[in-house]
Amino acid sequence: MVWRSEDPQGSEAHKIRWELPQWTRGKVLDVGCGPAKPFDHFIGVDNNVDAHLFGIQARPNIFIQDAGKLDIFAGNSFDSVFSSHLLEHIEPERVPEVLKEWWRLLKVGGYLVLYLPHEDFYPKVGEPGANPDHKWNVNPKRVMDYMKELKFWDLLENQERNEGTEYSLFQVYKKTGFGRNRELWNEPKPSKTCGLVRYGAFGDLMQASSIIKGLKDQGYHVTLYTSPPGSDVITHDPNIDKIYFQDKDQVPNPELGSFWDWQKKKYDKWVNLSESVEGTLLAMPGRTQFLLPPKLREQMLNRNYLEFQHEMAGVPHKPNIRFYPTEEERKWARKQREKMGNFVLLWTLAGSSVHKTWPYVDNVVAALMQSHPDIHVVFTGGPDCQILEAGWENEPRVHKTSGKWTIRQTLSFIDQSDCLIGPETGVLNAASCLSMPKIVFLSHSSHENLTRDWINCYPLSANHLKCSGRGNDEATACHQMHFSWSTCSKDFDPECKACQEQTCTEHTVTALCQKAITADRVTDVLNVILEEHFRKAA
Numbered sequence: 006m007v008w009r010s011e012d013p014q015g016s017e018a019h020k021i022r023w024e025l026p027q028w029t030r031g032k033v034l035d036v037g038c039g040p041a042k043p044f045d046h047f048i049g050v051d052n053n054v055d056a057h058l059f060g061i062q063a064r065p066n067i068f069i070q071d072a073g074k075l076d077i078f079a080g081n082s083f084d085s086v087f088s089s090h091l092l093e094h095i096e097p098e099r100v101p102e103v104l105k106e107w108w109r110l111l112k113v114g115g116y117l118v119l120y121l122p123h124e125d126f127y128p129k130v131g132e133p134g135a136n137p138d139h140k141w142n143v144n145p146k147r148v149m150d151y152m153k154e155l156k157f158w159d160l161l162e163n164q165e166r167n168e169g170t171e172y173s174l175f176q177v178y179k180k181t182g183f184g185r186n187r188e189l190w191n192e193p194k195p196s197k198t199c200g201l202v203r204y205g206a207f208g209d210l211m212q213a214s215s216i217i218k219g220l221k222d223q224g225y226h227v228t229l230y231t232s233p234p235g236s237d238v239i240t241h242d243p244n245i246d247k248i249y250f251q252d253k254d255q256v257p258n259p260e261l262g263s264f265w266d267w268q269k270k271k272y273d274k275w276v277n278l279s280e281s282v283e284g285t286l287l288a289m290p291g292r293t294q295f296l297l298p299p300k301l302r303e304q305m306l307n308r309n310y311l312e313f314q315h316e317m318a319g320v321p322h323k324p325n326i327r328f329y330p331t332e333e334e335r336k337w338a339r340k341q342r343e344k345m346g347n348f349v350l351l352w353t354l355a356g357s358s359v360h361k362t363w364p365y366v367d368n369v370v371a372a373l374m375q376s377h378p379d380i381h382v383v384f385t386g387g388p389d390c391q392i393l394e395a396g397w398e399n400e401p402r403v404h405k406t407s408g409k410w411t412i413r414q415t416l417s418f419i420d421q422s423d424c425l426i427g428p429e430t431g432v433l434n435a436a437s438c439l440s441m442p443k444i445v446f447l448s449h450s451s452h453e454n455l456t457r458d459w460i461n462c463y464p465l466s467a468n469h470l471k472c473s474g475r476g477n478d479e480a481t482a483c484h485q486m487h488f489s490w491s492t493c494s495k496d497f498d499p500e501c502k503a504c505q506e507q508t509c510t511e512h513t514v515t516a517l518c519q520k521a522i523t524a525d526r527v528t529d530v531l532n533v534i535l536e537e538h539f540r541k542a543a
Contacts, residue, residue: 207431
């Protein structure tokens with residue numbers, strides 16, 4: 006027995022807090038939440054009986070009378086049901102019906118997460134020191150026996166926890182909705198493991214695919230810690246053995262360090278690529294590097310993003326960025342290509358930051374439509390990019406897919422494209438190690454930062470630019486993160502009514518670094534690519 010009366014009592018759930026994130030995403034019900042929920046997004050319910058028994062005031066979102074009667078909630082409405090040190094307070098004959106009620110609330114694919122005092126580590130009912138309100142003694146087999154009255158689950162975690170001030174059993178059941186009950190928690194563990202952290206946008210995860218391949222080549226079983234929507238682009242990467250999903254801000258940013266410290270003990274190797282580019286080689290607003298003179302900032306930050314991440318992970322710098330479509334996605338992409346001509350240009354209209362939009366798309370596409378009757382252009386981007394597609398409704402050779410194709414569909418179509426063009430985006434990153442030509446509009450990154458090792462790439466950047474980030478043409482890029490126009494120089498006149506109405510022909514209302522890449526420069530590169538393409542096809 007490891008329980009000690011002199012140890013801090015209460016807030017048991019917080020002892021297991023950093024085990025919870027992967028099992029408690031989305032809509033979570035905390036049954037018997039007590040004075041404090043592990044995470045703010047949990048919906049806490051409690052009957053406040055501890056206020057009468059022990060003077061501990063519960064602070065639920067909703068007061069209830071009975072943990073086994075939760076008909077205020079619809080069935081199949083929660084992604085997770087969590088309960089800490091409650092079930093042992095319920096009479097044994099009622100436990101099956103209570104579990105059945107909690108199970109009713111779960112969606113198929115959801116998780117029942119239980120944290121209970123273990124009889125081997127805590128006084129048994131009636132023994133000195135035992136909680137007088139406990140009704141039965143908890144052990145793993147007894148809980149599983151109760152769960153066997155329910156159907157269609159996988160037991161994923163079955164931890165007997167007795168280190169520090171813990172004296173508990175931790176179990177996680179996944180509601181499968183079909184098949185037989187399975188105990189998956191005791192499957193053999195891999196011998197050489199690595200946990201890798203990479204949150205971020207599509208491009209960040211695409212770059213991480215190269216590091217993951219390097220770790221896999223070293224023989225590691227790789228677990229990737231990541232979050233949607235960026236994770237969408239790597240969900241079928243064969244080099245990833247397991248994905249630990251987290252929702253955005255599910256673990257509050259100030260507490261990520263504690264979460265990582267807890268998790269890294271589970272692996273032979275721990276690689277944290279969080280802020281390996283943003284915040285390290287791209288200065289963040291409010292930090293010292295952001296305010297440095299442009300020339301000095303470039304001296305510090307003008308390093309290759311991918312090479313730096315390979316060095317952080319301790320793997321050789323062999324660029325191997327790759328997107329892995331499913332066979333169904335490949336078939337879909339080929340079917341789309343069958344509708345198009347002999348040359349298909351995949352054009353990414355905008356990226357995730359304000360400066361990742363190039364203003365002369367219409368000029369170049371119009372010229373292409375006139376000079377090359379067999380060229381098809383596929384516009385792609387998020388829903389916000391649909392406004393950039395306006396005006397091409399009556400041109401059958403221009404395919405407007407922004408907000409219609411998913412990111413995985415767009416990336417699957419890369420292999421069917423003859424050329425890619427666009428700003429610094431995940432789509433361009435995904436094609437960086439492929440052979441088709443690519444035209445990239447660089448903005449806050451330099452050629453050294455991003456495109457130095459890309460295959461068949463034509464990086465275009467502003468020459469002789471004066472802006473807040475580059476100073477008086479002192480740097481090749483600003484090396485800064487921009488989340489709004491408050492830190493980025495925009496080609497905009499606040500006194501110009503046409504600018505305000507976005508109809509101005511003099512000002513582009515885009516970043517100065519993008520305006521400075523002229524349509525003529527892009528057309529010249531495209532002509533070289535087209536000439537080579539049609540020469541090979543002849």
